[in-house]
Amino acid sequence: MTRTVQQLFNLQGKTALVTGGSRGLGLQMAQALGEAGARVVLTSRKAQDLEAAAAELQAQGIDAQWIAADCAKEEDILRLVAETVQRVGPIDILVNNAGASWGAPAESHPVAAWDKVMNLNIRGYFLLSQAVANAGMLVRGGRIINLASIAGLGGNPIEMKTIAYNTSKGAVLNFTRALAAEWGPHNVTVNAICPGFFRTKMAEVLIDTMGEDNMASRAPLRRLGDDEGLKGLTVLLASDAGKHITGQWVAVDGGVSAVLG
Numbered sequence: 001m002t003r004t005v006q007q008l009f010n011l012q013g014k015t016a017l018v019t020g021g022s023r024g025l026g027l028q029m030a031q032a033l034g035e036a037g038a039r040v041v042l043t044s045r046k047a048q049d050l051e052a053a054a055a056e057l058q059a060q061g062i063d064a065q066w067i068a069a070d071c072a073k074e075e076d077i078l079r080l081v082a083e084t085v086q087r088v089g090p091i092d093i094l095v096n097n098a099g100a101s102w103g104a105p106a107e108s109h110p111v112a113a114w115d116k117v118m119n120l121n122i123r124g125y126f127l128l129s130q131a132v133a134n135a136g137m138l139v140r141g142g143r144i145i146n147l148a149s150i151a152g153l154g155g156n157p158i159e160m161k162t163i164a165y166n167t168s169k170g171a172v173l174n175f176t177r178a179l180a181a182e183w184g185p186h187n188v189t190v191n192a193i194c195p196g197f198f199r200t201k202m203a204e205v206l207i208d209t210m211g212e213d214n215m216a217s218r219a220p221l222r223r224l225g226d227d228e229g230l231k232g233l234t235v236l237l238a239s240d241a242g243k244h245i246t247g248q249w250v251a252v253d254g255g256v257s258a259v260l261g
């Protein structure tokens with residue numbers, strides 16, 4: 001008997017680790033995974049923010065825990081993964097989401113800021129994926145979802161100078177394909193989500209500089225992303241409903257990346 005759609009999307013019994021899960025898109029995705037039945041572990045640097053975010057999910061009946069870690073630091077990543085496995089068991093779903101941006105013209109972009117962005121946005125995704133693979137995912141199978149961006153498909157609007165950010169997000173896209181190729185035989189799927197413009201702490205500078213109506217008008221759907229926008233795709237890619245999808249990039253951007261201007 002084939003499973004029903006409801007069964008395929010069900011994440012009961014699965015454990016998801018969501019980096020940058022204390023707010024913004026990470027929290028939205030953690031909520032979606034939790035609503036589909038997964039146990040979620042949130043991580044970011046600040047314990048206080050994590051505690052509040054986990055409490056918000058717990059109030060909804062979601063099994064949510066948190067562990068503070070800096071996803072730019074290898075020792076923190078190794079501790080985070082070991083502690084997650086020890087506390088809640090093997091990790092079935094990894095959402096690589098913690099990210100940062102920096103605004104400066106390419107010709108004067110500080111190298112320290114370049115390193116900071118690249119360390120978190122791509123080196124961190126690599127180290128986390130590696131740690132989770134070595135903690136059992138290559139044996140049990142699993143799901144990796146990488147937060148890229150439409151900013152990985154081209155430059156940002158020319159008023160916004162974010163060369164390291166755009167470079168890091170481009171790297172996330174091919175990292176996704178290459179890892180999907182390597183780990184497919186282990187029944188691990190690896191996919192990337194390319195969000196468009198969502199009003200979060202990170203994107204508010206861009207949205208306020210460019211003007212919210214202006215940003216919305218760039219999208220064929222004439223709106224920014226909202227706090228439901230990533231939920232469906234996240235659960236699809238994390239569940240058996242998406243078991244045959246790997247190495248793919250999906251833009252959730254109201255159509256921004258479908259038009260040239």
Ligand SMILES: NC(=O)c1ccc[n+]([C@@H]2O[C@H](COP(=O)([O-])OP(=O)(O)OC[C@H]3O[C@@H](n4cnc5c(N)ncnc54)[C@H](O)[C@@H]3O)[C@@H](O)[C@H]2O)c1
Pocket residue numbers: 019020021022023024025026043044045046069070071072097098099100120147148149150151194195196197198199200201202203
């Ligand atoms: N908001 C958008 O419009 C948009 C668009 C495209 C892509 N994205 C991507 O989505 C992801 C989430 O961004 P967001 O918009 O929710 O931003 P946000 O600033 O609201 O959230 C970023 C999260 O990452 C965490 N974080 C930052 N540095 C960290 C570190 N060193 N270690 C651990 N955690 C750290 C923060 O605490 C927070 O939880 C990022 O990868 C971002 O590039 C966002």
Ligand SMILES: O=C(O)[C@H](O)[C@@H](O)[C@H](O)[C@H](O)CO
Pocket residue numbers: 101102103148149150151156160162165195196197198202203204205206
């Ligand atoms: O589309 C995105 O990925 C985001 O909106 C980013 O572009 C950031 O908000 C920008 O880098 C601000 O510094």
